Amino acid sequence: MKAAKTQMKTFGAVLEMYRHDTGQFPNGLVDLMVRPAAATNWTQYMEAIPIDPWGHPYIYIFPGEKDSNTFGLSSAGPDGRLGTKDDIVYQP
Numbered sequence: 001m002k003a004a005k006t007q008m009k010t011f012g013a014v015l016e017m018y019r020h021d022t023g024q025f026p027n028g029l030v031d032l033m034v035r036p037a038a039a040t041n042w043t044q045y046m047e048a049i050p051i052d053p054w055g056h057p058y059i060y061i062f063p064g065e066k067d068s069n070t071f072g073l074s075s076a077g078p079d080g081r082l083g084t085k086d087d088i089v090y091q092p
Helices: 002-022
Strands: 059-061 072-075 088-090
Touching: 002 072, 002 088
Parallel strands: none
Antiparallel strands: 059 072, 072 088
């Protein structure tokens, strides 16, 4: 779980950098690799989107569930199912 939390913290920093550069959070994680048509002051932020330590994609939510001005990231954890007790959630 520590590896997932570390990756999510890194994702958070990259997402904040994207917002700083473009003025908004991305619509999806692919925007970190491929320039959205409307994006200005964009640079490639990641070459690939990592998967969690259990081989599952991270889930990016924007706007965030608790704060519409930010985002949420989650991992379904070892069981690969969202909504179970082993989920890992990151919200800045």
